[in-house]
Amino acid sequence: MQVTFLETGLDNRHKRRVLWLLVLIAFALALWRTENWNREAALTNLQESSRQELRRYVLHLQGQLEKYEFLPGVLASNKPLVYLLQHPGDQERIVALNNYLETVNKLTGTSDTYLMDANGLTIASSNWATERPFVGRNFSYRPYFQQAMKGQLGRYFALGTTSNKRGYYFAYPVWWDNRILGAVVVKIDMAPIEESWKDTQHELLVSDPDGVVFITTNKGWRYKTLNPLAPEVLERIRKSRRYDNETLETLPITRIEARGENAQIVRINEGVGHEYLVQEESMSHAGWRVHILTRLDQVNRHVLNALVFAALFFLAFVLLVMFWMQRRHRFQEKAKFERKAKETLELRVREQTRDITEANIRLTQEIEQHRWTESELQRTQSELIQSAKLAVIGQLSTGISHELNQPLSAIRSYADNSLALHRRGRGEELEWNLA
The missing domain is CATH 3.30.450.20 (PAS domain)
Incomplete structure (x- = not known):
């Protein structure tokens, strides 16, 4: 019995571990799904709003150029x-x-x-x-x-x-x-145009056909290249003295995720480094590309808030389920206890009923035995009385028979003697014997 209890305890602990493991897996999947869905939704909204902002800046820049064209x-x-x-x-x-x-x-x-x-x-x-x-x-x-x-x-x-x-x-x-x-x-x-962009919440930059940044809201990015330039391109730029004696270094850009034809998520690893949603639009007449870079802090905050809400919701759900399961377990234990008590009571009733039945049967048997014994006693008594009566009758009969036999024997003896005397012809003696 102890082994059975031990095995049952181990089995219950194993079930609880498996259950908690499933809960953790479900929690991780829920957070992953929440993170992906909210990140995608936030990025889509951010991409749309940034695209509209980019269009506005491109139109502004085109307007400035067309004004003097x-x-x-x-x-x-x-x-x-x-x-x-x-x-x-x-x-x-x-x-x-x-x-x-x-x-x-x-x-x-x-x-x-x-x-x-x-x-x-x-x-x-x-x-x-x-x-x-x-x-x-x-x-x-x-x-x-x-x-x-x-x-x-x-x-x-x-x-x-x-x-x-x-x-x-x-x-x-x-x-x-x-x-x-x-x-x-x-x-x-170009300085006034760049100056008019400084209060924007985004980072803006304009690159030439070779990918050199010449207008930007971030002064540290000015005269940097978006991609490494080939030696022949650098030589051509040097001959045209386009950027005079500026050193054209490449921005440390890590491309993380493409989001359509003209949008991507990048990380610019300057200082602490930040992730940006980058969208670009071409200005074909000027040969430029206008880029708008929006930091993902807003997206990350939105995702974090969604994760916190999802975690709290999941925790509340788990606690509610645990409360329900505990309450259900209590009801089950109570029902089990009541069922066991009922079964125990029924068992006791059955045992007592069986004992009473057995006692009743024994009592009935004893009563029948007593009745049989009484009947036997009465019959025996009757037989004894009858035997006694017969014995008395026998004794009386014996006494009567004895009393009758003696005279009869005497008569028979006299008769036999008389017969013998008669045969012998002894007449006198015969008469005396008969007298």
């Missing part, structure tokens, strides 16, 4: 510019054109406006009166000038080699008699 074309049709390119040594016209370009520059809000001849030499500029004017400098190495000399609208972003300011350049060819005499260039300062 027409200007070099308008200036290129100005006759004083054509005349000066035809007569570059006319100092009076150079001074007049410098003042004119300075006025245009102030009215339009551009950074610099200048005129270049067919060799790339600047012959007039709006900044003629500054400490570092463009007049007399040659920018033939700039792609925007090369594009303009091909009869195209030149577009280019670069760090100014003279001003050391970032700018976007529009260049338009100056035509005369189906011949390109030179190009007029308008430079837009």
Whole structure:
């Protein structure tokens, strides 16, 4: 019996361990599912809101560029510019054109406006009166000038080699008699655009076709590359002096998860490092890509809150189930106890009933035995009485018989004697014997 109890105890403990293991597995699965679902939902919402923000910034940037895109074309049709390119040594016209370009520059809000001849030499500029004017400098190495000399609208972003300011350049060819005499260039300062983005909750950056960041809300990312650049690309950038003497290092980006064609989750391992949801949109005319980076802190907080809620809910559910199971166990134990008590009572009743029945049977048997004994006694008594009566009768009969036999014997004896005397002829004696 002790072994049975021991085995039962071990079996119950094993069942409890298995049950708790299943509970822990269910808890882990619930948290995993909750984390995945809430993270995906939060990322989807964040991705949608960030995409809308990105579209707004792209439209703003495009608007800033388009506002000045027409200007070099308008200036290129100005006759004083054509005349000066035809007569570059006319100092009076150079001074007049410098003042004119300075006025245009102030009215339009551009950074610099200048005129270049067919060799790339600047012959007039709006900044003629500054400490570092463009007049007399040659920018033939700039792609925007090369594009303009091909009869195209030149577009280019670069760090100014003279001003050391970032700018976007529009260049338009100056035509005369189906011949390109030179190009007029308008430079837009990128710093105000970048400054207008500083209060955003996101990180924004704009990269050139080679993946070099030149506009960003994070100054530490400026002039960094999104991907390692090939040696020939670095050489091309060096020759164009696009970023002058800046060292183009690669941002330490770890790509974690792709989320569609133009979205991904990355980790930028600078300092403590942060994870970002990155979305990008192309500006085809400028050849740029605008990126919006949103930290996942909000997503992580949402997921953490969901996990805490799920854990509390699961804990409450487990406690409720445990309470229900404990209550059910108590009811079962109570029912088991009552059933056992009932069975014990029924057993005792059956035992007592059996004892009473057996006693009743024994009593009945004893009564029957007593009745039989009494009957036997009565019969024996009757037989004894009868025997006694017969004995008395026998004794009386014997006595009577004895009393009768003696005279009869005497008579028989006299008769026999008389018969014998008669036979012998003894008459006298016969008479005496009969007398």
